[in-house]
Amino acid sequence: ATCPDHWTTMGDYCYRVFTDKSSWEEAELKCMEHGYRGHLATVNSAEDQDILDGFLVYMLGERGDTGFFWMDLSNQEDESTFKFSN
Template identity: 30%
Template sequence: MMVMVVRDQSSQPQDITAGVPQGSIIGPTIFISFISDLLSTIRQSHECTTVGSWADVSLNGTSENQQQEAETDQDQDLDQRDVPERGSCPNGWFYFNYFSSCYRFVPDTQTWIEAELSCQQLATGGHLASIHWKEQNHFIELLLKAEQSNNHVWIGLSDRHKEGTFLWTDGSLSDFTNWHLGEPDNYKGRENCVVINSEKWNDVPCTGKSPFICSYKPHDW
């Protein structure tokens, strides 16, 4: 169905019943003729513009489809801003600008302490990653997805030195957590090291082997 938008060139409203005797009853034939004449008059005295097929239109003149497309574009822009970038980090590392740190996913499976030592060897000032904000936690999850990792991954948190007191290997404060429901539970008294999976954390035995994620600050390189 085509919609015709009529732009009135005059400022005065037109009497569509002009020429019809007051109080008269308009029969079907006369009514059709009257409508035909009315449309002819409108075409001659107005500017008509065909605007395409029918669509719901908001008061600001934007169609519902256009609004949805704009929202989709905005979502895509947000997604693009969330994608990890290499920034000033070396090849194989990704930059998190809010914390000015570089991150690297290592797919080799190692014990927690082996993974920490590997991070120290990969970069000066390197450690298993520490996490201090929700956005940082989300960034690491995006990085793991980019690396197509669906496994539990070591991060630098543990309570190896004192049960229940979790510390980061880089010495930073333990000021943010994102545990799975019911964790940490120190199952059978032997879970002291922490992994991340789907943005949630879990304590597991430190002797298990998992891939890991390292981090360091670029000025320490």
């Protein structure tokens, strides 16, 4: 994948870590605003999970950060069920 500036290619996808605190909705909007077809990370397979794990270890470990992060899993439609939005 060819990624926009400040994004990192991992497998077939582009990833970026934003370090400011935000709600799930704010984080999703920030992804959309900062990249072509930007979206919170979605895990569709074990391979996607491995790629995302590696990226987070690399990016967050480099900063010494062990904080929390948002991904595209939410209970926005039904509070009793978490779903990916795509």
